[in-house]
Amino acid sequence: MRQIAQLCGPSLLALSWTVTAAESPADMERFASPAPTADEVFLQLTDPLGNPRRYCLDIPGFGMIRSSFDGWLLGWPLETHTCKTDIPKAHYFYIDQLISREALEKRGHIRYSRFDKCAQIMQVGRETGVREDAWVLLASCGDDPRQRFTLNANGEIRSALDPKKCLTVGTEAHEAGNRAPNEPWYQRAVTVSTCSEAEGDRQKWRIATPPADPS
Numbered sequence: 001m002r003q004i005a006q007l008c009g010p011s012l013l014a015l016s017w018t019v020t021a022a023e024s025p026a027d028m029e030r031f032a033s034p035a036p037t038a039d040e041v042f043l044q045l046t047d048p049l050g051n052p053r054r055y056c057l058d059i060p061g062f063g064m065i066r067s068s069f070d071g072w073l074l075g076w077p078l079e080t081h082t083c084k085t086d087i088p089k090a091h092y093f094y095i096d097q098l099i100s101r102e103a104l105e106k107r108g109h110i111r112y113s114r115f116d117k118c119a120q121i122m123q124v125g126r127e128t129g130v131r132e133d134a135w136v137l138l139a140s141c142g143d144d145p146r147q148r149f150t151l152n153a154n155g156e157i158r159s160a161l162d163p164k165k166c167l168t169v170g171t172e173a174h175e176a177g178n179r180a181p182n183e184p185w186y187q188r189a190v191t192v193s194t195c196s197e198a199e200g201d202r203q204k205w206r207i208a209t210p211p212a213d214p215s
Contacts, residue, residue, distance in 0.1 A: 055080035155204030
């Protein structure tokens with residue numbers, strides 16, 4: 001049995017859950033092997049926003065994922081999280097930050113390669129446009145225009161459905177566990193919001209190659 005609470009807003013995302021003792025942990029080996037391919041990269045915010053390890057687009061709740069995806073919900077919005085690098089066995093932890101470079105550059109899909117799921121702008125009811133500060137969810141990859149994005153030369157990731165809106169990181173950072181004592185990881189919400197030079201530090205992205213596993 002699981003209880004999930006979600007607080008949503010353009011600058012804040014909080015997720016909490018409880019899990020019964022009967023549930024098993026994630027089957028890490030299924031997702032962590034093999035090592036990243038040349039096509040697997042991070043989608044990383046260009047400005048570190050005070051976080052020395054920077055922010056990477058991230059699937060929330062990875063600790064809940066099991067080999068059958070039981071315990072993990074497509075309805076959880078994507079977030080940014082401290083890039084999970086420079087730690088022992090890093091390949092066990094950053095797989096929920098790996099996307100396909102080819103899928104983004106050639107098809108406009110932000111495709112999480114280890115899960116074969118794509119980022120999709122949330123739709124409420126039958127709305128055809130993109131509402132301001134819409135969440136970004138995961139869905140089975142397909143032809144839905146809500147899954148199409150364009151990474152521009154200036155680092156903006158614009159919605160193909162509404163090119164005036166950009167993938168945007170929230171203004172508030174929240175601790176999200178610890179890399180080591182006194183070295184917290186941080187998390188920020190992600191929305192699709194109006195592109196603006198004034199918000200450029202939270203709307204500019206780059207493709208980054210995962211570093212070698214130090215372990």
